[in-house]
Amino acid sequence: MVDNRYATALVISCVLSVLATVYLSVAVGTQHWYQYTSPPVRGEANISELRSLHDEFMDGEFDEKTYSDTLFRLNGTIGLWWRCVLVPSHTHWYKESGMYNLISSHKLSQHGFPQNNLFFKSMVLSGHDLCFFLFLNFSSVSDPKMVMKCVSFTLTQQFTPKYKEPGNHNSGEDMLRTYLWRCQFLLPLISLGLVVLAGLIGFCACLCHSLTPTLGIGMLHLLAGLCTLATVCCYLAGMDLLHRVSVLPDKVDGSLGWSLYLALISSPLHMMAAALLVWAARSHSQNYYRMTAYRVA
Numbered sequence: 001m002v003d004n005r006y007a008t009a010l011v012i013s014c015v016l017s018v019l020a021t022v023y024l025s026v027a028v029g030t031q032h033w034y035q036y037t038s039p040p041v042r043g044e045a046n047i048s049e050l051r052s053l054h055d056e057f058m059d060g061e062f063d064e065k066t067y068s069d070t071l072f073r074l075n076g077t078i079g080l081w082w083r084c085v086l087v088p089s090h091t092h093w094y095k096e097s098g099m100y101n102l103i104s105s106h107k108l109s110q111h112g113f114p115q116n117n118l119f120f121k122s123m124v125l126s127g128h129d130l131c132f133f134l135f136l137n138f139s140s141v142s143d144p145k146m147v148m149k150c151v152s153f154t155l156t157q158q159f160t161p162k163y164k165e166p167g168n169h170n171s172g173e174d175m176l177r178t179y180l181w182r183c184q185f186l187l188p189l190i191s192l193g194l195v196v197l198a199g200l201i202g203f204c205a206c207l208c209h210s211l212t213p214t215l216g217i218g219m220l221h222l223l224a225g226l227c228t229l230a231t232v233c234c235y236l237a238g239m240d241l242l243h244r245v246s247v248l249p250d251k252v253d254g255s256l257g258w259s260l261y262l263a264l265i266s267s268p269l270h271m272m273a274a275a276l277l278v279w280a281a282r283s284h285s286q287n288y289y290r291m292t293a294y295r296v297a
Helices: 004-029 047-059 064-073 105-110 118-122 127-137 175-208 214-245 258-296
Strands: 034-037 082-088 099-101 124-126 146-152 253-256
Touching: 004 175, 004 214, 004 258, 047 064, 047 082, 047 146, 064 082, 175 214, 175 258, 214 258
Parallel strands: none
Antiparallel strands: 034 253, 082 146, 099 124
């Protein structure tokens, strides 16, 4: 016979555990852990560079410096499994060939550009460069729809070593950043595995009508919460070390994303579920021993 207090504690702990697991699963599967806000680029000089960075980001070989620079310049976001950039959705601009007149001087004058500016009157760009130029410089005029394009980290890339100077393989391996990255990749998987194991044990305990495994289930939830908290700490430490060894462009701002906050919320939820489970197990055990002693007496 289970006391109503223990039953209530078990129900609340199950709800907290489910919420924490859902939050953590969403956080692991999304890319909004850290996001960059890039300023618009003025002039034609960097258009080809940004185009090559984008192409290398999407189709090139995996290199930390390459994808980091692209994230810095193209409003990128990075998570545990994904890295993404914002680009215009008009893909036909990438395929069309030939030369395009940029924009009429009348429209430019409406947005603060002088009509006698020969640079804007005469400048023509290829179709591929025009896409980036309109996106980065004249979003208020052409107002292109932006989409997020993402590339996933493969399992091999997750275990690729980090270097003291990103992109320079001769600079030596940065052991701290390497193991922080691997921990932030492995720890959430361990956390989810512990919760699944706790759920299986709890299901078997329900079938057997026993509260004996409750203490072990609570300890598994506590370990899961600690692993989730360690994941967030490793990620923040790794990003801080990356910014120390990388040169951020001017006026590029970084901020934490909602995926990281979901992971951060799931940690105390797991710990609260663990506390309720441990309390129910301990209290029930003490009452059971007292009832046994009373019957023997």
